[in-house]
Amino acid sequence: MNWTMIGVFLALFVFVTVLGFVAARWRYGDLTQLHEWGLGGRRFGTVVTWFLLGGDVYTAYTFIAVPALVFGAGAIGFFALPYTIIVYPLVFLVLPRLWWVSHKHNYVTGADFVRGRYGSPTLALLVALTGILATMPYIALQLVGIEVIIAALGFHAGGWAADLPLIIAFVVLAAYTYTSGLRAPALISIVKDLLIYITVIAAVIIIPMQLGGFGKIFAAVPHAKMLLAAPPAASLGSYGAFATLAFGSALALFAYPHTMTGVLSGKNPRVLRRNMALLPAYTLVLGLLALLGFMALAAGVDKLPAFASGFQQYKANFAVPALILHSFPSWFSGVAFAAIVIGALVPAAIMSIAAANLFTRNIYREYFRPQCSSAEEARVAKWASLVVKAGALIFVLELPSIYAIQFQLLGGVWIAQIIPAVALGLYTRWWHRGGLALGWLCGMVVGTWMVASLHFAGTVYPLHLFGFTIPAYAALWGLILNLIVAFVFTLIFRALHLAEGQDATAPGDYTGQSAQ
Amino acid sequence: MTSSTNGKKRSSWRLLLLVPFIATLWVPFYNRVEPTFIGIPFFYWYLLLWAPLSALITWIVFSRNDSPDNDR
Numbered sequence: 035m036n037w038t039m040i041g042v043f044l045a046l047f048v049f050v051t052v053l054g055f056v057a058a059r060w061r062y063g064d065l066t067q068l069h070e071w072g073l074g075g076r077r078f079g080t081v082v083t084w085f086l087l088g089g090d091v092y093t094a095y096t097f098i099a100v101p102a103l104v105f106g107a108g109a110i111g112f113f114a115l116p117y118t119i120i121v122y123p124l125v126f127l128v129l130p131r132l133w134w135v136s137h138k139h140n141y142v143t144g145a146d147f148v149r150g151r152y153g154s155p156t157l158a159l160l161v162a163l164t165g166i167l168a169t170m171p172y173i174a175l176q177l178v179g180i181e182v183i184i185a186a187l188g189f190h191a192g193g194w195a196a197d198l199p200l201i202i203a204f205v206v207l208a209a210y211t212y213t214s215g216l217r218a219p220a221l222i223s224i225v226k227d228l229l230i231y232i233t234v235i236a237a238v239i240i241i242p243m244q245l246g247g248f249g250k251i252f253a254a255v256p257h258a259k260m261l262l263a264a265p266p267a268a269s270l271g272s273y274g275a276f277a278t279l280a281f282g283s284a285l286a287l288f289a290y291p292h293t294m295t296g297v298l299s300g301k302n303p304r305v306l307r308r309n310m311a312l313l314p315a316y317t318l319v320l321g322l323l324a325l326l327g328f329m330a331l332a333a334g335v336d337k338l339p340a341f342a343s344g345f346q347q348y349k350a351n352f353a354v355p356a357l358i359l360h361s362f363p364s365w366f367s368g369v370a371f372a373a374i375v376i377g378a379l380v381p382a383a384i385m386s387i388a389a390a391n392l393f394t395r396n397i398y399r400e401y402f403r404p405q406c407s408s409a410e411e412a413r414v415a416k417w418a419s420l421v422v423k424a425g426a427l428i429f430v431l432e433l434p435s436i437y438a439i440q441f442q443l444l445g446g447v448w449i450a451q452i453i454p455a456v457a458l459g460l461y462t463r464w465w466h467r468g469g470l471a472l473g474w475l476c477g478m479v480v481g482t483w484m485v486a487s488l489h490f491a492g493t494v495y496p497l498h499l500f501g502f503t504i505p506a507y508a509a510l511w512g513l514i515l516n517l518i519v520a521f522v523f524t525l526i527f528r529a530l531h532l533a534e535g536q537d538a539t540a541p542g543d544y545t546g547q548s549a550q
Numbered sequence: 551m552t553s554s555t556n557g558k559k560r561s562s563w564r565l566l567l568l569v570p571f572i573a574t575l576w577v578p579f580y581n582r583v584e585p586t587f588i589g590i591p592f593f594y595w596y597l598l599l600w601a602p603l604s605a606l607i608t609w610i611v612f613s614r615n616d617s618p619d620n621d622r
Contacts, residue, residue: 109581115597116574119604123567126608249589261593262581273577281575307612314605321598 035188042368043187043375046229047203050222050376054210057217066409069142071215071416072391073299076137078220080305080312085223086216086384087296087309088316091118091287092230094179094378096320098351099439104327106350106437108259110272112324116280117287118317125288126310130303131460131544132294138543143388144294144456145396151459152467153535155400160474161452162396165291166422168449169389171441172290173426176378176385177204178438181430182348183371186355203375208423211383212416216299219383226380229373230319237370238322241329241361251325254332269503275494279443282507286446289453291388292381303546323354330357351438382423390418443493443507447485450509451477454520460544466524467535473520481512563614570604 064070078086095114103111132147141147145165149158177200184199210218245251252260265271287293300306330336335356336345344352358370394415399406406414429441455470484495485508496505573579574597583591590598 109593112594112597115601119574119597119600120571122604122608123570126611127564127567247589249586252586252589252591260583260591262577264581273581276577277575311605311609311612314601314608317601317604318598321594321601325594 036364036367039364039368039371040187042365043372046369046372047375050225050372050379051206051210053222053225054206054218055213057210057221058214060217060221066412068391068394068408068411068415069140071412072142072387073216073295076299076301078299078305079301080308082220082224083296083300083305084309084312085227086220086299087293087313088223088227090290090292090296090381090384091121091313092316092320092377093381094176094374095439095442096323097230097374097377098179098182098354099175099437099442100320100324101327101330101354102350102352103437103439104324105330105353106327108255109262110276110279111327111439112321113276113279113283114324115317115321116277117283118320119314120280121284121287122310122313124284125293125297126307128457128460129288129293129297130306132456133297133300133303133306134546135460135539135543136298137546139538142298143291143392143395144289144452145392148452148455148459149396149400150538151463152455152470153537154467154471155396157455157467157471157474158396158400160471161455162392164448164452164474164478165392166389166425168286168445169291169385169422170425170445171429172292172445173382173385173423174429175438175441176382177426177430178348178351178441179378180375182344182351182355183375185344185348186352186359187371203379204423204427207379207383208386208420211386211419215416216295216384216387219380219387220299222376222383223380226373226376229369230377233370233373234319234322236362236366237326237329237358241326241333241357244361245329245332251328251332254334255328259331268501269496270505271503272505275505275507278506278510279494282450282509282513283443283446285453285513286450286509289449289456290385290445291392292385295384295388295391326354326357330354333357333360335360349437382426386419386422386426387415389422390415393418393422440491440493443509444485444490446507447481447493447509447512448478450513451481451516453513454517463537464524465520466527466532468527468532469520469523469525472523473516473518476519477512477516480515481508484508484511563611566607566611569607570600573603574600 069076100111100114136147139150141150145158145162148161149155180203181200189199242248242251262272262276265273297306330353335341335353341352341356344356358367362370394411398414399411451474454465454473458465485493488495493508494505495508495511496503497511580593580596582593585592587595
């Protein structure tokens, strides 16, 4: 046991926990209202939104999962870079429309919007269920990150005691989310980012110096991991996988409930647009962190006996913690580990709040208690946030996790299937709600089937078409089928004159041109 | 009113946002080692460079739109 490291870690953890509870009083609002608890009163400005959206994207995914993939599989792991580069122009173009229409009609979730747009509680239910389901493996990824760090801190107890620190972290997270709502992760993410930037700057300066420069680091990378393998004849090979993982992840990210929460809590669309130009600063950090995977390879941490048990249990996911332990004095390892754990707790809080908003608005109030008061609504959301986190625990315990990133990619396969209903709906009412529902069904079934056929260990499905092989992210295959089915059935249902549903929105609502 | 010409100007600026997509998703552009930069293969520093470049492009499009009625 290294008490210096654990002491620094615990001090930072306790500080952040206190902050989480204090957050309830920050920018005081009536926390018995759902839009106060779950959207921070829609009052966040550029800076807070920056930290909050940054907290959404840069998580255990950035610190543990991506470097682990780079460590284990090489260049393909760098798909996270184009992903986090193109996601901002995408959000920049589309989501301000969602902000305007949501502001006008008091929508709290994407499913609220779908319900208003298509007059279809059923379609809204599908969108809500997908959001809740897809959020769970993403939270699970955060829990894996926390688990790995706890192991790196030296808690190697057997049996149920091994899970105790994780459960404690989990209960603390659940408690302040319950009390303070979105204000807690918003406030904590400021501290989190400070810690992360300190850690990253130290890591990308000190570790390459210790290892003798980037030239030496890349010289230690095996040839096969250095670049993407050139595609064989009649196949897109790893190029297809790389580009579709990036593109599919970007599409998925902006359909996630927690991204919507981050977007809707901003005080106006200018705040959002300005942020889309500022957020790529995080992308640079993500890229530098991804290189930690190669640094771990060059340092040969997986061959050191001190880390053998960690690698045996957590595989490549242990690469970054091992590198940190190997390279830094123990007090700084404490800082770095606190940064990672807090960086996992913040998004877990935001995600569970977003999923809770969905449950409350689009399932509970819609189907069980249409007359419920807004205080009851906020209360149910608080409880739902606890249930979602418990669901995430099940994913951690039940699914294999050679690479933690597979959790996030699995969530992406599901969430991408709501894009036709939500994103296209922001621009046009052409699609028929029945067609969208059937498209969703086909996309979900095929996407899930593809991942299942890969035994949940991968999400890149090689489709054989006319003698040509196209390996691509299952989220995109599902989405393509989804769109085709939705298109065909829109035509069929319209020919049959099936009811279209009332559109509660007007064209001006999407641009703020209608009276506020 | 010049709102329709403004609208056209705005959307042509927005075409700039396509550039990061093409530059980072078309793998044959950058899947090679040379030229290296401080020992980092081209593949990696090229993608890293696109983070600030894409931010710059988004910022340009944002500031072109930055008038009181820009959020359309």
